[in-house]
Each structure stands twice: as C-alpha cells, then as structure tokens.
Amino acid sequence: MEELLYVNLINEVEDAELDEMELDPRHANDIRDPFVELTDRSFQTIFRLSKELCLFVITLLEPLMRPRMKPTDLDIRVRVLIAIRFFASGSYQMDVGSNIFLNVSQSSVSRCIKEVVNGLNHPNIFNEFVKFPGNLRDLDTLRRMFYEQYNFPGIISSNRRRTSTPFT
Helix, strand or coil: CHHHHHHHHHHHHHHHHHHHHHHCHHHCCCCCCHHHHCCHHHHHHHHCCCHHHHHHHHHHHHHHCCCCCCCCCCCHHHHHHHHHHHHHHCCCHHHHHCCCCCCCCHHHHHHHHHHHHHHHCCHHHHHHHCCCCCCHHHHHHHHHHHHHHHCCCCCCCCCCCCCCCCCC
16 A cells, blocks of 8 residues: 555656656756656656656667758657657657657648658558467467457457357
C-alpha cells in the first residue's frame, strides 16, 4: 500500500513539474529539449518510449531523413520526436504540435510524420525489425502461439484453406 502511495506522489510531482513549465511565460518561444528537461519517467509518459530508445530511433532514421537546409528548419531530433509523440498519443496533429516541447504548426507535424514513416518503411529498417514467417509451418507455429498465449484466433491469415482448429 505504501508503494502505491509513493508512486502516486511521484506522479503528482512530475505532473506539477510539467504544469509549471507549461504555465511559465518566459519559456513560451524557447526551443525546449525534453531529453534534458524531463525526468526519464515524464519523458516516457509523453513519448511512450525511453530516452535511450528514442535516441536509438533518431540515430537509425537520421541517414534517411532530409538534412537541415536552413536555420528555420526543424532539427532531425525534433522531427522524429514529433512523429513519435503523434504515434504515442494517437491524437490529432494540432494537439501534438501544441506540446510545449514540440511547438510547431499542424502542417509541420504532418510533414514530420510523413518523413518519419517513410524512414521507418525503408527496406533497410523495415526488414531489420519486421519479420514474417518464411513457410507455412512457421506460420502455423506462430498462429498457434498467439492463440495459446492470448486466446486470439485467426491473428495471422494465409491463403490456404482453413482447418477446424481454433488457432487458424
């Protein structure tokens, strides 16, 4: 019970930190660095990934992204964070753009999402992290595993005729 109270107290303190930053008018037009300003827990709450994993994704995508051409262009780190925040929130682009760390227009959010999605879909990245079964036996094994672990039938379909077992 004490642990639950402690966790709730930490969450309240971190929420108050974020609220203070949002309300402080001195920071309204500053470029903010969430890697520096946020605790690890607050960062993960906002972006749904750890700081380390976000930096890994940024490093992975950097060679595939358009370089910064002029001073007003968004930094690659910011563009990736904008897309990650959008993916994490499942929210509208305007809400993502008004985040205190990613204060950009809706059209900029849209461009960032498109660029990051294109990078993630690049064959070198996609094929590295997304694997599909190579044959029907592997497909059936994976299908069975999903059914046994999650009681979720038909998670992977194939073109072959279905059998009467519940995991196909």
